[in-house]
Amino acid sequence: MLAGHFTTALIAKQKFPKGILLYFLIISQLQDILWFTFHYLGLEPTDPSDAFDATLSNMAVDMLYSHDLAPLLFWLAIAFVIGKLLFKSTQIGLVSMVLVFVHFVLDFFSGHMHHLFGAGTMEAGLGLYASSTYLAILIEAIFSIGALWYFFRGEAKKGIIRTTKNKVSIISVFAYGIIFMSLIATRSFRELLSIPEFDLGFNTNMPTLIFTYAVMLYCLNYFVPKYKVA
Template sequence: MILGHYATALLPYSRYKRFPFWVLLVAANVPEFLWLALAMAGVEATSPSSLLDATFQSLKVQMTYSHNLIPAILQGLVFGGLIFAVFRNKGFALWCGFLVVLHVLCDLLVGFEHQILYPNSPVISLNSYLYFPHLAILFEFLFSLACIFYYFHTEKKSGNPVSKRKAILLISVFSIGILMWLPSATIPLKDLIQLITS
Protein backbone atom coordinates (compact mmCIF):
# COMPACT_ATOMS: atom_id res chain seq x y z
CA MET A 1 0.00 0.00 0.00
CA ILE A 2 0.98 3.62 -0.43
CA LEU A 3 -1.58 6.15 0.80
CA GLY A 4 -3.71 3.48 2.44
CA HIS A 5 -1.26 3.39 5.35
CA TYR A 6 -2.03 7.02 6.12
CA ALA A 7 -5.74 6.19 6.27
CA THR A 8 -5.09 3.71 9.11
CA ALA A 9 -3.97 6.63 11.31
CA LEU A 10 -7.61 7.74 11.33
CA LEU A 11 -8.73 4.56 13.12
CA PRO A 12 -7.69 5.61 16.66
CA TYR A 13 -7.71 9.38 16.05
CA SER A 14 -11.15 10.15 17.51
CA ARG A 15 -10.13 8.55 20.78
CA TYR A 16 -6.71 10.19 21.06
CA LYS A 17 -7.22 13.74 19.80
CA ARG A 18 -5.31 15.13 22.78
CA PHE A 19 -2.13 13.75 21.21
CA PRO A 20 -0.56 15.04 17.95
CA PHE A 21 -2.08 13.44 14.87
CA TRP A 22 1.29 13.42 13.12
CA VAL A 23 2.49 10.79 15.62
CA LEU A 24 -0.20 8.41 14.37
CA LEU A 25 0.77 9.21 10.76
CA VAL A 26 4.42 8.42 11.52
CA ALA A 27 3.45 5.20 13.35
CA ALA A 28 1.43 4.05 10.35
CA ASN A 29 4.47 4.51 8.10
CA VAL A 30 7.49 3.47 10.19
CA PRO A 31 8.30 0.47 7.93
CA GLU A 32 8.09 2.72 4.85
CA PHE A 33 10.45 5.31 6.31
CA LEU A 34 12.85 2.55 7.35
CA TRP A 35 12.69 1.06 3.85
CA LEU A 36 13.48 4.43 2.23
CA ALA A 37 16.47 4.91 4.54
CA LEU A 38 17.73 1.37 3.90
CA ALA A 39 17.17 1.76 0.14
CA MET A 40 19.25 4.96 0.09
CA ALA A 41 21.95 3.11 2.04
CA GLY A 42 21.88 0.28 -0.52
CA VAL A 43 20.72 -2.32 2.02
CA GLU A 44 17.24 -2.75 0.55
CA ALA A 45 17.95 -1.32 -2.87
CA THR A 46 15.30 -1.41 -5.56
CA SER A 47 15.54 -2.41 -9.20
CA PRO A 48 15.08 -0.58 -11.48
CA SER A 49 16.72 2.22 -9.53
CA SER A 50 14.79 5.00 -11.26
CA LEU A 51 11.12 5.53 -10.40
CA LEU A 52 10.62 6.65 -14.01
CA ASP A 53 11.51 3.16 -15.30
CA ALA A 54 9.54 1.21 -12.69
CA THR A 55 6.07 -0.26 -12.68
CA PHE A 56 4.41 -2.04 -9.79
CA GLN A 57 5.00 -5.32 -11.62
CA SER A 58 8.62 -4.67 -12.57
CA LEU A 59 9.86 -3.25 -9.25
CA LYS A 60 12.11 -5.73 -7.45
CA VAL A 61 13.00 -5.18 -3.81
CA GLN A 62 13.91 -7.35 -0.84
CA MET A 63 12.46 -5.65 2.25
CA THR A 64 13.99 -7.95 4.85
CA TYR A 65 14.50 -5.48 7.68
CA SER A 66 11.68 -3.03 6.99
CA HIS A 67 8.72 -5.15 5.89
CA ASN A 68 9.12 -8.77 6.94
CA LEU A 69 6.78 -9.84 9.72
CA ILE A 70 9.10 -10.39 12.69
CA PRO A 71 11.15 -7.22 12.03
CA ALA A 72 7.84 -5.31 11.83
CA ILE A 73 6.75 -6.67 15.21
CA LEU A 74 10.09 -5.57 16.67
CA GLN A 75 9.65 -2.11 15.10
CA GLY A 76 6.17 -1.91 16.63
CA LEU A 77 7.49 -2.80 20.09
CA VAL A 78 10.32 -0.26 19.87
CA PHE A 79 8.15 2.53 18.47
CA GLY A 80 5.33 1.83 20.93
CA GLY A 81 7.88 1.89 23.76
CA LEU A 82 9.25 5.24 22.60
CA ILE A 83 5.75 6.70 22.39
CA PHE A 84 4.95 5.47 25.89
CA ALA A 85 8.19 7.00 27.20
CA VAL A 86 7.26 10.37 25.67
CA PHE A 87 3.48 10.56 26.19
CA ARG A 88 3.01 8.23 29.19
CA ASN A 89 -0.26 6.84 27.85
CA LYS A 90 -0.50 3.08 27.47
CA GLY A 91 -3.47 3.06 25.08
CA PHE A 92 -1.92 5.60 22.72
CA ALA A 93 1.42 3.73 22.79
CA LEU A 94 -0.31 0.41 22.05
CA TRP A 95 -2.16 1.93 19.11
CA CYS A 96 1.07 3.43 17.75
CA GLY A 97 2.84 0.07 18.03
CA PHE A 98 -0.13 -1.67 16.41
CA LEU A 99 -0.18 0.81 13.49
CA VAL A 100 3.45 -0.08 12.76
CA VAL A 101 2.59 -3.79 12.57
CA LEU A 102 -0.67 -3.08 10.71
CA HIS A 103 1.42 -1.43 7.98
CA VAL A 104 3.05 -4.77 7.18
CA LEU A 105 -0.17 -6.75 7.63
CA CYS A 106 -1.79 -4.51 5.00
CA ASP A 107 1.20 -4.98 2.71
CA LEU A 108 0.75 -8.75 2.91
CA LEU A 109 -2.47 -8.21 0.94
CA VAL A 110 -1.48 -5.17 -1.13
CA GLY A 111 2.23 -4.98 -1.81
CA PHE A 112 5.37 -6.85 -2.73
CA GLU A 113 6.62 -10.24 -1.59
CA HIS A 114 7.33 -10.43 2.14
CA GLN A 115 8.60 -13.25 4.31
CA ILE A 116 8.37 -14.11 7.99
CA LEU A 117 11.97 -13.15 8.82
CA TYR A 118 14.86 -13.60 6.37
CA PRO A 119 14.76 -13.77 2.55
CA ASN A 120 14.57 -17.58 2.38
CA SER A 121 11.97 -17.96 5.12
CA PRO A 122 8.35 -18.74 4.12
CA VAL A 123 6.57 -16.14 1.98
CA ILE A 124 3.44 -14.88 3.76
CA SER A 125 2.25 -12.22 1.30
CA LEU A 126 0.12 -12.37 -1.84
CA ASN A 127 2.74 -10.38 -3.81
CA SER A 128 -0.26 -8.65 -5.35
CA TYR A 129 1.79 -5.90 -7.02
CA LEU A 130 3.33 -8.60 -9.23
CA TYR A 131 0.35 -10.85 -9.87
CA PHE A 132 -2.66 -8.50 -9.92
CA PRO A 133 -1.48 -4.88 -9.45
CA HIS A 134 -4.64 -3.13 -10.69
CA LEU A 135 -6.83 -5.16 -8.36
CA ALA A 136 -4.40 -4.48 -5.50
CA ILE A 137 -4.66 -0.72 -6.05
CA LEU A 138 -8.47 -0.93 -6.15
CA PHE A 139 -8.44 -2.92 -2.90
CA GLU A 140 -6.24 -0.23 -1.30
CA PHE A 141 -8.75 2.38 -2.43
CA LEU A 142 -11.67 0.47 -0.85
CA PHE A 143 -9.66 -0.17 2.33
CA SER A 144 -8.86 3.54 2.63
CA LEU A 145 -12.52 4.45 2.18
CA ALA A 146 -13.41 1.97 4.93
CA CYS A 147 -10.92 3.65 7.30
CA ILE A 148 -12.26 7.10 6.40
CA PHE A 149 -15.89 6.11 6.90
CA TYR A 150 -15.01 4.43 10.20
CA TYR A 151 -13.46 7.75 11.26
CA PHE A 152 -16.64 9.59 10.22
CA HIS A 153 -18.67 7.11 12.28
CA THR A 154 -16.53 7.50 15.42
CA GLU A 155 -16.58 11.27 15.14
CA LYS A 156 -20.36 11.31 14.81
CA LYS A 157 -20.69 8.89 17.73
CA SER A 158 -18.54 11.16 19.93
CA GLY A 159 -20.71 14.18 19.06
CA ASN A 160 -18.24 15.81 16.64
CA PRO A 161 -19.56 14.99 13.15
CA VAL A 162 -17.12 15.66 10.33
CA SER A 163 -18.12 18.64 8.19
CA LYS A 164 -19.20 18.00 4.62
CA ARG A 165 -16.24 20.03 3.32
CA LYS A 166 -13.72 18.01 5.36
CA ALA A 167 -15.39 14.73 4.33
CA ILE A 168 -15.20 15.64 0.63
CA LEU A 169 -11.58 16.73 1.02
CA LEU A 170 -10.55 13.50 2.75
CA ILE A 171 -12.33 11.28 0.25
CA SER A 172 -10.93 13.29 -2.69
CA VAL A 173 -7.33 13.21 -1.45
CA PHE A 174 -7.35 9.46 -0.96
CA SER A 175 -9.32 8.75 -4.14
CA ILE A 176 -7.02 10.80 -6.37
CA GLY A 177 -3.86 9.81 -4.48
CA ILE A 178 -4.52 6.09 -4.83
CA LEU A 179 -6.32 5.76 -8.16
CA MET A 180 -3.69 7.85 -9.98
CA TRP A 181 -1.33 4.86 -9.56
CA LEU A 182 -3.52 2.56 -11.70
CA PRO A 183 -1.64 3.29 -14.97
CA SER A 184 1.74 2.86 -13.22
CA ALA A 185 0.81 -0.67 -12.28
CA THR A 186 2.01 -1.88 -15.67
CA ILE A 187 3.26 1.20 -17.58
CA PRO A 188 6.53 2.96 -16.61
CA LEU A 189 6.15 6.58 -15.50
CA LYS A 190 8.47 7.84 -18.25
CA ASP A 191 6.17 6.25 -20.87
CA LEU A 192 3.12 7.85 -19.25
CA ILE A 193 4.81 11.28 -19.22
CA GLN A 194 5.82 10.85 -22.88
CA LEU A 195 2.24 9.85 -23.74
CA ILE A 196 0.84 12.93 -22.00
CA THR A 197 3.35 15.40 -23.45
CA SER A 198 3.30 14.11 -27.01
Template structure:
Protein backbone atom coordinates in the same frame (compact mmCIF):
# COMPACT_ATOMS: atom_id res chain seq x y z
CA UNK B 1 0.05 0.18 0.02
CA UNK B 2 0.97 3.79 -0.45
CA UNK B 3 -1.66 6.23 0.84
CA UNK B 4 -3.69 3.56 2.61
CA UNK B 5 -1.18 3.59 5.44
CA UNK B 6 -1.95 7.26 6.05
CA UNK B 7 -5.67 6.49 6.10
CA UNK B 8 -5.10 3.88 8.81
CA UNK B 9 -4.02 6.69 11.16
CA UNK B 10 -7.66 7.81 11.16
CA UNK B 11 -8.74 4.62 12.96
CA UNK B 12 -7.66 5.67 16.48
CA UNK B 13 -7.67 9.43 15.92
CA UNK B 14 -11.13 10.12 17.37
CA UNK B 15 -10.04 8.57 20.65
CA UNK B 16 -6.73 10.43 20.89
CA UNK B 17 -7.42 14.02 19.86
CA UNK B 18 -5.25 15.33 22.69
CA UNK B 19 -2.16 14.05 20.85
CA UNK B 20 -0.85 15.46 17.56
CA UNK B 21 -2.30 13.64 14.55
CA UNK B 22 1.12 13.60 12.89
CA UNK B 23 2.28 11.11 15.56
CA UNK B 24 -0.32 8.61 14.33
CA UNK B 25 0.65 9.31 10.71
CA UNK B 26 4.32 8.78 11.55
CA UNK B 27 3.69 5.54 13.44
CA UNK B 28 1.55 4.20 10.59
CA UNK B 29 4.48 4.71 8.22
CA UNK B 30 7.53 3.70 10.28
CA UNK B 31 8.27 0.65 8.07
CA UNK B 32 8.18 2.87 4.97
CA UNK B 33 10.55 5.45 6.40
CA UNK B 34 12.84 2.67 7.64
CA UNK B 35 12.77 1.09 4.16
CA UNK B 36 13.65 4.42 2.49
CA UNK B 37 16.63 4.79 4.83
CA UNK B 38 17.77 1.22 4.14
CA UNK B 39 17.29 1.68 0.38
CA UNK B 40 19.36 4.87 0.51
CA UNK B 41 22.09 2.98 2.39
CA UNK B 42 21.99 0.16 -0.20
CA UNK B 43 20.80 -2.44 2.32
CA UNK B 44 17.37 -2.88 0.73
CA UNK B 45 18.03 -1.74 -2.85
CA UNK B 46 15.32 -1.22 -5.44
CA UNK B 47 15.44 -2.31 -9.10
CA UNK B 48 14.96 -0.58 -11.43
CA UNK B 49 16.54 2.26 -9.54
CA UNK B 50 14.78 4.96 -11.55
CA UNK B 51 11.17 5.70 -10.63
CA UNK B 52 10.57 6.59 -14.29
CA UNK B 53 11.39 3.01 -15.40
CA UNK B 54 9.44 1.31 -12.63
CA UNK B 55 5.99 -0.20 -12.66
CA UNK B 56 4.33 -2.00 -9.78
CA UNK B 57 4.89 -5.25 -11.68
CA UNK B 58 8.56 -4.83 -12.55
CA UNK B 59 9.75 -3.27 -9.30
CA UNK B 60 11.97 -5.64 -7.36
CA UNK B 61 12.71 -4.94 -3.74
CA UNK B 62 13.68 -7.13 -0.81
CA UNK B 63 12.38 -5.47 2.34
CA UNK B 64 14.04 -7.91 4.73
CA UNK B 65 14.42 -5.62 7.72
CA UNK B 66 11.70 -3.06 7.09
CA UNK B 67 8.69 -5.09 5.92
CA UNK B 68 9.10 -8.76 6.79
CA UNK B 69 6.73 -10.06 9.44
CA UNK B 70 9.04 -10.76 12.40
CA UNK B 71 10.89 -7.42 12.02
CA UNK B 72 7.47 -5.72 11.88
CA UNK B 73 6.62 -7.03 15.34
CA UNK B 74 9.99 -5.78 16.60
CA UNK B 75 9.41 -2.33 15.06
CA UNK B 76 5.92 -2.20 16.56
CA UNK B 77 7.33 -3.02 20.01
CA UNK B 78 10.01 -0.36 19.72
CA UNK B 79 7.51 2.25 18.51
CA UNK B 80 5.12 1.37 21.35
CA UNK B 81 7.91 1.70 23.93
CA UNK B 82 9.18 5.02 22.52
CA UNK B 83 5.67 6.50 22.42
CA UNK B 84 4.99 5.27 25.96
CA UNK B 85 8.26 6.80 27.16
CA UNK B 86 7.26 10.16 25.63
CA UNK B 87 3.51 10.30 26.36
CA UNK B 88 3.05 7.88 29.31
CA UNK B 89 -0.26 6.65 27.89
CA UNK B 90 -0.43 2.88 27.55
CA UNK B 91 -3.49 2.76 25.27
CA UNK B 92 -2.06 5.40 22.94
CA UNK B 93 1.28 3.56 22.89
CA UNK B 94 -0.40 0.28 22.00
CA UNK B 95 -2.30 1.95 19.17
CA UNK B 96 0.89 3.54 17.83
CA UNK B 97 2.68 0.17 17.91
CA UNK B 98 -0.34 -1.47 16.29
CA UNK B 99 -0.36 1.11 13.46
CA UNK B 100 3.29 0.24 12.76
CA UNK B 101 2.43 -3.47 12.63
CA UNK B 102 -0.74 -2.80 10.63
CA UNK B 103 1.43 -1.19 7.95
CA UNK B 104 3.15 -4.51 7.26
CA UNK B 105 -0.03 -6.56 7.69
CA UNK B 106 -1.70 -4.43 5.02
CA UNK B 107 1.36 -4.80 2.77
CA UNK B 108 1.01 -8.57 3.01
CA UNK B 109 -2.23 -8.15 1.06
CA UNK B 110 -1.43 -5.05 -1.00
CA UNK B 111 2.26 -4.88 -1.73
CA UNK B 112 5.39 -6.72 -2.76
CA UNK B 113 6.63 -10.12 -1.69
CA UNK B 114 7.40 -10.29 2.02
CA UNK B 115 8.79 -13.15 4.03
CA UNK B 116 8.47 -14.26 7.61
CA UNK B 117 12.00 -13.24 8.57
CA UNK B 118 14.80 -13.34 5.98
CA UNK B 119 14.86 -13.63 2.19
CA UNK B 120 15.08 -17.43 2.42
CA UNK B 121 12.20 -17.84 4.87
CA UNK B 122 8.57 -18.55 4.04
CA UNK B 123 6.69 -16.05 1.88
CA UNK B 124 3.74 -14.67 3.87
CA UNK B 125 2.35 -12.15 1.38
CA UNK B 126 0.19 -12.23 -1.72
CA UNK B 127 2.78 -10.25 -3.74
CA UNK B 128 -0.24 -8.53 -5.25
CA UNK B 129 1.77 -5.78 -6.94
CA UNK B 130 3.36 -8.44 -9.14
CA UNK B 131 0.38 -10.76 -9.60
CA UNK B 132 -2.62 -8.40 -9.79
CA UNK B 133 -1.42 -4.78 -9.47
CA UNK B 134 -4.65 -3.13 -10.60
CA UNK B 135 -6.67 -5.22 -8.15
CA UNK B 136 -4.17 -4.39 -5.39
CA UNK B 137 -4.64 -0.67 -6.00
CA UNK B 138 -8.42 -1.08 -5.87
CA UNK B 139 -8.14 -3.01 -2.58
CA UNK B 140 -6.09 -0.11 -1.15
CA UNK B 141 -8.76 2.30 -2.39
CA UNK B 142 -11.48 0.33 -0.56
CA UNK B 143 -9.35 0.02 2.60
CA UNK B 144 -8.77 3.78 2.67
CA UNK B 145 -12.46 4.52 2.25
CA UNK B 146 -13.28 2.04 5.03
CA UNK B 147 -10.84 3.90 7.33
CA UNK B 148 -12.42 7.22 6.40
CA UNK B 149 -15.94 5.99 7.11
CA UNK B 150 -14.81 4.40 10.40
CA UNK B 151 -13.41 7.80 11.40
CA UNK B 152 -16.61 9.59 10.33
CA UNK B 153 -18.71 7.13 12.34
CA UNK B 154 -16.56 7.49 15.46
CA UNK B 155 -16.61 11.28 15.21
CA UNK B 156 -20.41 11.24 14.96
CA UNK B 157 -20.64 8.92 17.98
CA UNK B 158 -18.44 11.27 20.01
CA UNK B 159 -20.63 14.26 19.18
CA UNK B 160 -18.18 15.88 16.74
CA UNK B 161 -19.57 15.04 13.31
CA UNK B 162 -17.25 15.48 10.34
CA UNK B 163 -18.33 18.33 8.08
CA UNK B 164 -19.36 17.50 4.51
CA UNK B 165 -16.49 19.63 3.26
CA UNK B 166 -13.93 17.67 5.31
CA UNK B 167 -15.44 14.35 4.23
CA UNK B 168 -15.34 15.32 0.56
CA UNK B 169 -11.76 16.50 0.97
CA UNK B 170 -10.70 13.21 2.59
CA UNK B 171 -12.46 11.18 -0.10
CA UNK B 172 -10.84 13.23 -2.86
CA UNK B 173 -7.35 13.10 -1.37
CA UNK B 174 -7.40 9.35 -0.91
CA UNK B 175 -9.51 8.54 -3.96
CA UNK B 176 -7.43 10.54 -6.44
CA UNK B 177 -4.17 9.85 -4.59
CA UNK B 178 -4.64 6.09 -4.87
CA UNK B 179 -6.41 5.73 -8.22
CA UNK B 180 -3.80 7.89 -9.98
CA UNK B 181 -1.42 4.91 -9.60
CA UNK B 182 -3.62 2.61 -11.73
CA UNK B 183 -1.79 3.35 -15.02
CA UNK B 184 1.61 2.95 -13.33
CA UNK B 185 0.66 -0.55 -12.23
CA UNK B 186 1.90 -1.88 -15.58
CA UNK B 187 3.16 1.15 -17.53
CA UNK B 188 6.44 2.90 -16.62
CA UNK B 189 6.17 6.53 -15.56
CA UNK B 190 8.34 7.67 -18.47
CA UNK B 191 5.80 6.23 -20.92
CA UNK B 192 3.00 8.13 -19.17
CA UNK B 193 4.70 11.54 -19.20
CA UNK B 194 4.26 13.79 -22.24
CA UNK B 195 7.95 14.73 -22.55
Protein backbone atom coordinates in the same frame (compact mmCIF):
# COMPACT_ATOMS: atom_id res chain seq x y z
CA MET C 1 -0.29 -0.28 0.44
CA LEU C 2 0.08 3.51 0.41
CA ALA C 3 -3.09 5.47 1.16
CA GLY C 4 -4.71 2.79 3.28
CA HIS C 5 -2.13 3.01 6.05
CA PHE C 6 -2.97 6.67 6.66
CA THR C 7 -6.64 5.82 7.31
CA THR C 8 -5.60 3.77 10.34
CA ALA C 9 -3.93 6.87 11.79
CA LEU C 10 -7.17 8.88 11.52
CA ILE C 11 -9.07 6.19 13.39
CA ALA C 12 -6.35 5.94 16.04
CA LYS C 13 -6.52 9.69 16.69
CA GLN C 14 -10.31 9.52 16.89
CA LYS C 15 -10.30 6.69 19.42
CA PHE C 16 -7.31 7.90 21.43
CA PRO C 17 -7.37 11.73 21.40
CA LYS C 18 -4.49 11.95 23.87
CA GLY C 19 -2.20 11.14 20.95
CA ILE C 20 -1.17 13.62 18.25
CA LEU C 21 -2.41 13.14 14.68
CA LEU C 22 1.01 13.79 13.14
CA TYR C 23 2.51 11.11 15.36
CA PHE C 24 -0.13 8.56 14.39
CA LEU C 25 0.33 9.39 10.69
CA ILE C 26 4.08 8.83 10.97
CA ILE C 27 3.88 5.63 13.05
CA SER C 28 1.28 4.16 10.68
CA GLN C 29 3.92 4.45 7.93
CA LEU C 30 6.89 3.43 10.10
CA GLN C 31 7.91 0.46 7.95
CA ASP C 32 7.87 2.54 4.77
CA ILE C 33 9.90 5.31 6.41
CA LEU C 34 12.40 2.63 7.45
CA TRP C 35 12.41 1.33 3.87
CA PHE C 36 13.33 4.78 2.54
CA THR C 37 16.10 5.03 5.13
CA PHE C 38 17.49 1.55 4.46
CA HIS C 39 17.40 2.21 0.72
CA TYR C 40 19.88 5.08 1.14
CA LEU C 41 21.97 3.02 3.53
CA GLY C 42 22.30 0.41 0.77
CA LEU C 43 20.46 -2.24 2.81
CA GLU C 44 17.23 -2.29 0.77
CA PRO C 45 18.08 -0.95 -2.71
CA THR C 46 14.98 -0.34 -4.81
CA ASP C 47 14.74 -0.69 -8.59
CA PRO C 48 14.10 0.69 -11.11
CA SER C 49 16.11 3.72 -10.12
CA ASP C 50 14.36 6.11 -12.52
CA ALA C 51 10.90 7.28 -11.42
CA PHE C 52 9.74 7.48 -15.04
CA ASP C 53 10.46 3.76 -15.54
CA ALA C 54 8.88 2.57 -12.30
CA THR C 55 5.58 0.73 -12.03
CA LEU C 56 4.03 -1.13 -9.12
CA SER C 57 4.48 -4.40 -10.97
CA ASN C 58 8.17 -3.94 -11.86
CA MET C 59 9.37 -2.35 -8.61
CA ALA C 60 11.89 -4.73 -7.06
CA VAL C 61 13.09 -4.54 -3.46
CA ASP C 62 13.87 -7.05 -0.73
CA MET C 63 12.45 -5.29 2.35
CA LEU C 64 14.50 -7.51 4.63
CA TYR C 65 14.85 -5.17 7.61
CA SER C 66 11.88 -2.83 7.27
CA HIS C 67 9.00 -5.19 6.42
CA ASP C 68 9.91 -8.85 7.00
CA LEU C 69 8.17 -10.73 9.80
CA ALA C 70 11.14 -11.35 12.12
CA PRO C 71 12.26 -7.68 12.28
CA LEU C 72 8.60 -6.72 12.77
CA LEU C 73 8.86 -7.96 16.37
CA PHE C 74 11.65 -5.45 16.97
CA TRP C 75 9.75 -2.58 15.34
CA LEU C 76 6.67 -3.39 17.43
CA ALA C 77 8.77 -3.05 20.58
CA ILE C 78 10.30 0.21 19.33
CA ALA C 79 6.85 1.61 18.50
CA PHE C 80 5.62 0.78 22.00
CA VAL C 81 8.60 2.49 23.66
CA ILE C 82 8.30 5.61 21.49
CA GLY C 83 4.56 5.97 22.11
CA LYS C 84 4.90 5.37 25.84
CA LEU C 85 7.79 7.79 26.28
CA LEU C 86 6.41 10.58 24.08
CA PHE C 87 2.95 10.61 25.63
CA LYS C 88 3.73 9.02 29.01
CA SER C 89 0.95 6.57 28.21
CA THR C 90 1.03 2.79 28.05
CA GLN C 91 -2.19 2.99 26.04
CA ILE C 92 -0.60 5.10 23.29
CA GLY C 93 2.35 2.72 23.28
CA LEU C 94 0.00 -0.20 22.66
CA VAL C 95 -1.89 1.74 19.98
CA SER C 96 1.46 2.43 18.28
CA MET C 97 2.14 -1.30 18.22
CA VAL C 98 -1.28 -1.96 16.70
CA LEU C 99 -0.67 0.58 13.92
CA VAL C 100 2.67 -1.02 13.05
CA PHE C 101 1.14 -4.51 13.09
CA VAL C 102 -1.85 -3.42 10.98
CA HIS C 103 0.62 -1.97 8.47
CA PHE C 104 2.08 -5.46 8.07
CA VAL C 105 -1.38 -7.06 7.75
CA LEU C 106 -2.49 -4.59 5.09
CA ASP C 107 0.74 -5.09 3.14
CA PHE C 108 0.16 -8.85 3.34
CA PHE C 109 -2.97 -8.46 1.23
CA SER C 110 -1.99 -5.46 -0.88
CA GLY C 111 1.72 -4.83 -1.28
CA HIS C 112 5.10 -6.24 -2.17
CA MET C 113 6.10 -9.75 -1.17
CA HIS C 114 7.53 -10.00 2.33
CA HIS C 115 9.19 -12.96 4.02
CA LEU C 116 10.04 -14.36 7.42
CA PHE C 117 13.56 -12.95 7.11
CA GLY C 118 14.96 -12.69 3.61
CA ALA C 119 13.96 -13.83 0.14
CA GLY C 120 14.94 -17.46 0.76
CA THR C 121 12.66 -17.88 3.78
CA MET C 122 8.93 -18.46 4.22
CA GLU C 123 6.75 -15.99 2.32
CA ALA C 124 4.73 -13.58 4.46
CA GLY C 125 2.53 -11.89 1.90
CA LEU C 126 0.53 -12.40 -1.27
CA GLY C 127 2.83 -10.21 -3.39
CA LEU C 128 -0.10 -8.84 -5.39
CA TYR C 129 1.78 -5.77 -6.58
CA ALA C 130 3.77 -8.11 -8.84
CA SER C 131 1.24 -10.86 -9.58
CA SER C 132 -2.11 -9.04 -9.70
CA THR C 133 -1.49 -5.31 -9.46
CA TYR C 134 -5.01 -4.05 -10.10
CA LEU C 135 -6.46 -6.48 -7.55
CA ALA C 136 -4.02 -5.07 -4.98
CA ILE C 137 -5.18 -1.53 -5.79
CA LEU C 138 -8.84 -2.61 -5.59
CA ILE C 139 -8.25 -4.11 -2.13
CA GLU C 140 -6.63 -0.88 -0.99
CA ALA C 141 -9.46 1.22 -2.43
CA ILE C 142 -12.13 -0.88 -0.70
CA PHE C 143 -10.26 -0.77 2.60
CA SER C 144 -9.74 3.00 2.36
CA ILE C 145 -13.40 3.64 1.58
CA GLY C 146 -14.51 1.44 4.48
CA ALA C 147 -12.05 3.03 6.91
CA LEU C 148 -13.03 6.57 5.91
CA TRP C 149 -16.73 5.71 6.24
CA TYR C 150 -16.03 4.37 9.74
CA PHE C 151 -14.01 7.48 10.60
CA PHE C 152 -16.65 9.99 9.45
CA ARG C 153 -19.43 7.93 11.06
CA GLY C 154 -17.54 7.99 14.38
CA GLU C 155 -17.14 11.75 14.13
CA ALA C 156 -20.85 12.24 13.52
CA LYS C 157 -21.63 10.24 16.67
CA LYS C 158 -19.31 12.54 18.63
CA GLY C 159 -21.00 15.66 17.29
CA ILE C 160 -18.07 16.68 15.13
CA ILE C 161 -19.09 18.90 12.23
CA ARG C 162 -17.09 19.21 9.03
CA THR C 163 -17.84 21.31 5.98
CA THR C 164 -18.41 19.51 2.70
CA LYS C 165 -15.25 21.18 1.38
CA ASN C 166 -13.22 19.78 4.26
CA LYS C 167 -14.56 16.26 3.77
CA VAL C 168 -13.84 16.42 0.05
CA SER C 169 -10.31 17.64 0.78
CA ILE C 170 -9.63 14.69 3.10
CA ILE C 171 -11.14 12.16 0.71
CA SER C 172 -9.19 13.69 -2.18
CA VAL C 173 -5.88 12.93 -0.46
CA PHE C 174 -6.74 9.24 -0.46
CA ALA C 175 -8.23 9.39 -3.95
CA TYR C 176 -4.96 10.88 -5.17
CA GLY C 177 -3.03 7.94 -3.73
CA ILE C 178 -5.32 5.38 -5.38
CA ILE C 179 -5.35 7.19 -8.74
CA PHE C 180 -1.57 7.63 -8.69
CA MET C 181 -1.06 3.91 -8.11
CA SER C 182 -3.60 3.03 -10.80
CA LEU C 183 -1.78 5.17 -13.36
CA ILE C 184 1.55 3.43 -12.79
CA ALA C 185 0.19 -0.03 -12.00
CA THR C 186 1.66 -1.75 -15.04
CA ARG C 187 2.75 1.08 -17.34
CA SER C 188 5.44 3.63 -16.45
CA PHE C 189 5.14 7.37 -16.97
CA ARG C 190 7.83 7.07 -19.64
CA GLU C 191 5.57 4.63 -21.49
CA LEU C 192 2.35 6.57 -20.88
CA LEU C 193 3.71 9.99 -21.84
CA SER C 194 6.41 8.93 -24.32
CA ILE C 195 9.11 10.57 -22.19
CA PRO C 196 12.58 10.24 -23.73
CA GLU C 197 15.56 8.88 -21.80
CA PHE C 198 17.36 11.59 -19.84
CA ASP C 199 19.02 12.13 -16.48
CA LEU C 200 18.64 15.43 -14.67
CA GLY C 201 19.94 13.96 -11.43
CA PHE C 202 16.67 14.25 -9.51
CA ASN C 203 14.26 12.01 -11.39
CA THR C 204 15.14 8.98 -9.28
CA ASN C 205 12.42 6.75 -7.91
CA MET C 206 12.95 7.05 -4.16
CA PRO C 207 12.80 10.88 -3.85
CA THR C 208 9.57 10.79 -5.85
CA LEU C 209 8.07 8.26 -3.42
CA ILE C 210 9.23 10.24 -0.39
CA PHE C 211 7.72 13.41 -1.85
CA THR C 212 4.38 11.65 -2.41
CA TYR C 213 4.28 10.38 1.17
CA ALA C 214 5.28 13.78 2.56
CA VAL C 215 2.59 15.62 0.60
CA MET C 216 -0.13 13.22 1.73
CA LEU C 217 1.05 13.43 5.33
CA TYR C 218 1.12 17.24 5.24
CA CYS C 219 -2.34 17.52 3.67
CA LEU C 220 -3.95 15.14 6.16
CA ASN C 221 -2.27 16.85 9.10
CA TYR C 222 -3.61 20.16 7.75
CA PHE C 223 -7.19 19.21 6.83
CA VAL C 224 -8.17 16.61 9.45
CA PRO C 225 -7.96 18.93 12.52
CA LYS C 226 -10.25 21.52 10.84
CA TYR C 227 -13.67 20.79 12.36
CA LYS C 228 -16.20 22.11 14.84
CA VAL C 229 -17.93 20.37 17.74
CA ALA C 230 -21.69 20.74 17.99
